[in-house]
Amino acid sequence: MxxxxxxxxxxxxxxxxxxxxxxxxxxxxxxxxxxxxxxxxxxxxxxxxxEDSLEIHFIDVGQGDAILIIGPNGENLLIDAGTNSNTDNLLSYIQKQGVKSFTAVVATHPHEDHIGGLDKVIDKFNVQNVYMPRVTHTTKTFEDVLDAIERKGLRIKSIASGVRIPISFGDAMFLAPVSEGYEDLNNYSGVLRLQYGDHAYLFTGDAETLSENEMISEHPPELLSAKVLKVGHHGSSSSTSKEFLDAVKPVYAVISLGEDNSYGHPHVEVLERLENSGAKVFRTDLDGTIILKSDGKEIELLKEGK
Ligand SMILES: [Zn+2]
Missing domain, CATH: 1.20.5 (Single alpha-helices involved in coiled-coils or other helix-helix interfaces)
Structure with a gap:
């Protein structure tokens, strides 16, 4: 004192x-x-x-996504929870940040590299809301998440374009999925836009070009533009079209992926498109966990390093 x-x-x-x-x-x-x-x-x-600042942690979970958002008023969000094999690392990382509760956890879509650790997150932390797109999957991993939701007596809130997560420090709205049915599970990805102060952040899950085109048609340009873009689908060429980058106009682009992954991510076409867009690229496979801090005006970027 x-x-x-x-x-x-x-x-x-x-x-x-x-x-x-x-x-x-x-x-x-x-x-x-x-x-x-x-x-x-x-x-x-x-x-x-x-603390008036927002923190966004793109946690290095190998080949997968897990994004921890620590809000100024103790309102925390988690977008995806990495793979099953990375769950212990994820839980200890979240705990080290002093986070005990989440206003919302978001499962962008039901693939294992996005929801692997979600059952344990729901078990361990105080979770108020769970957001998922309206699609099911037949895997054990998906069933584990549903079981955890049931154990906590939570109800799933559906993700769709226009749905908002109730937070007081900014605006968090889903821009996708725009349609109700897709052939590819990736296109069900909930794409969340977070506005805090002067800047917007766009988290795209594994949404592919089809969903990107729908967002371009559905939303006014000012809703798509974002200072920071979480690049879709780990840098796969099936996402991050030139048209989408022209609409988002990111200054910073973050790719979440594992070293020497079997998919060849990030694809060279995407790296070229990002370079041509002028965005500065950060990658969890090279930079480790990437942390953004903002007071709503300035953005500070920290890399864990490898
Ligand atoms: Zn994925």
Whole structure:
């Protein structure tokens, strides 16, 4: 605890009044300041949730996706949960960040490299909402997730274009799937757009060109544009068309994939398209876990390194 003289407390209060936009924090400071004025020379109360920044962790889970979003108000999201074999790593990573609960977990689509660890996440953490597209799968992994949801007494909320996740620090809306039925499971991928402050982040799961084209037709350009793009389907050439990149106009592109994977991801065509778009590319196979932090204006990017 820090001890400040009385005058410093007044100055701190006035400064805080002008710079802190968060009403809740301001209220705490006002109450704390009134308390301190009444008592003269007293300690400054710790301000809860004073962190105003958003953190996005593209966790290195090998060939798969797992994206942890730590919101400013303790509202956390998880988009996908990697493979079965990476589950222990994922759980310990989330715990190390001090995360205990999720406003929502999102299973973009039912492939094992996206939902492998989701059953354990639901078991271990306090999960308020589970979002999944309207499609089933016959695998044990998928059944494990359904069992975990049932054990917790949760109900699945369906992902569709226009559905929003209720968060207070920004806007989280799904842009896909636009249609109700697809031949390829990848195209059922929930594509989430998160707006926080000045910037938007687009998380595409494994959505392929068919879904990308639907999004371009369905949504106004301002909804598609995003500063950061989680590149679709681990950098496969079946996603990330030139037209989609022209619409999104990402400054940063993150590819989540495993080293020496058997699919040849990322495909060279996608790397070329990304280079031509001017986006700066980050890859979990080369950079390890990639962390973005933003106060809503600046974006800071950290790489775990390998
Ligand atoms: Zn995948």
């Amino acid at each position: 820090q001890i400040l003289p009385y005058n410093d407390n007044i100055q701190k209060f006035i400064r805080g009044f002008f710079i802190i936009k968060n009403f809740k924090i301001m209220l705490i400071i006002i109450i704390a300041s009134i308390f301190m004025m009444g008592c003269g020379n007293l300690e400054v109360l710790p301000v809860e949730n004073s």
